[in-house]
Amino acid sequence: MSAATSPRTAPHGDTFRQGMMFVVALAFLTAIGLVLPHGDSGEAFRDWLLTQMLFCVVIIALWIVVIVEGLLGLFFSSDAWSARLKRLLLTSLLPPLRMITASSKPRGWLWLPGIGWRPAGEETSDKLEQKLALPMVVLTLLVLPVLGAELTGGETLENHPRLALATHLTTCVIWIGFTAEFLWMVAAAPDKLAYCLKNWINLVIILLPLAAFLRVLNAFRFTRMLRAGKLLRAYRLRGLWTRLWRLALLFNLLERLQKRDPAKYCAVLEKKITDLEEQLADLRTKLAEQRSKTVAE
Known part of the structure; x- marks a missing residue:
């Protein structure tokens, strides 16, 4: 195994x-x-x-930069061509993945802003979680003024354009922060599927706005063919997704606040363990009873 790909040797340069x-x-x-x-x-x-044409141009320009840099990175990587092409495909289809997937990175390494190259694994995952804990709690707390603004300004905030814009931008910041954190943590996690299952609520927070966006696009595309009743149901469904997103954020906030207080979080974990042990004891009792019945028959 070469030094560039050895998990013991951090890559140099390219900062x-x-x-x-x-x-x-x-x-x-x-x-x-x-x-x-x-x-x-x-x-x-x-x-x-x-x-706005400028906005569309910026999106396309950023996308092109990611693709071109990915193509150039094919010739600076030292691993197999299949791995290089896979990274290129992923970053070309989903440019935000370029934050965690360097076009010429050695396998098993992650580049983090302000930290540099770190080997993906449990140690890096734990350190990253500790560094992001307080900023993510503060970020999640922003959901409280958002809820307050919506209650004060009405459900649609139609009569409060500045408040509506501030609310939208605040929720944007929350979503961007959650998405960036999730990408970093998944990249650093030793078992990526286990991390996604454990932190499913974060995944819900990220995906719900995307699902609502696709629904909105569908409504615009077929506006002339849809009846008013269907449009109304589509609008109500978008409202439902919005409420689910708020609930997911509040649930996540409670979980993060519990983790910030070790004593309370330990108490919560102990209660969960006690509940699970009681369920396990109940299952064992039922199993023993069933076995007794089987032997008697």
Whole structure:
């Protein structure tokens, strides 16, 4: 195994390029976040943004930069061509993945802003979780003023355009932060599927606005063919997704706050263990009874 790919030897150089591409990928993610429907607020701003030629040009330019840099990275990597082409395909289809997938990175390594190259695994995952814990709690707390603004300004905030815009931008920041954190943590996790299953609520927070956006596009595309009743149901469904997103954020906030207080979190974990032990004892009793009946028969 070469030094470039050895898990004991950190890669050198490319700091400027990795930093630049991190900014490009984050800018692309931000642009996507701005046009996603995070609620009933900000609809006018999103509609205006989508009609701006400059915004479309910026999106396309960022996308091209990711693809071109990925193509160039094919010739700077030292691993198998199948792995290089897979990275190129992933980052070309989903440019935000360029934050965690360097086009010429050695396998098993992750580049983090302000930290540099780190080997993916449990140690890096734990350190990253500790560094992101407080910022993510603060970010999640932003859901409280969002809820307050929606209650104060009404469900759609139609009569409060500035408040609606501020609410939309705040929810954008929350979504972008959750998406970036999730990508970093998945990249650092030793078992990526286990991490996704354990943190399913974060995945829900990321995917719900995307699902609502696709629903909105579908409604616009078939507006002339849909009846008013169907449009109304589509709008109500979008409202349902919005409420589910808020509930997911509140659930996540409670979980994070519990983790910030070790004593309370230990108490919660102990209660869960006690409940599971009681369920296990009950199952064993039922199993013993069933076996007794089987032997008697």
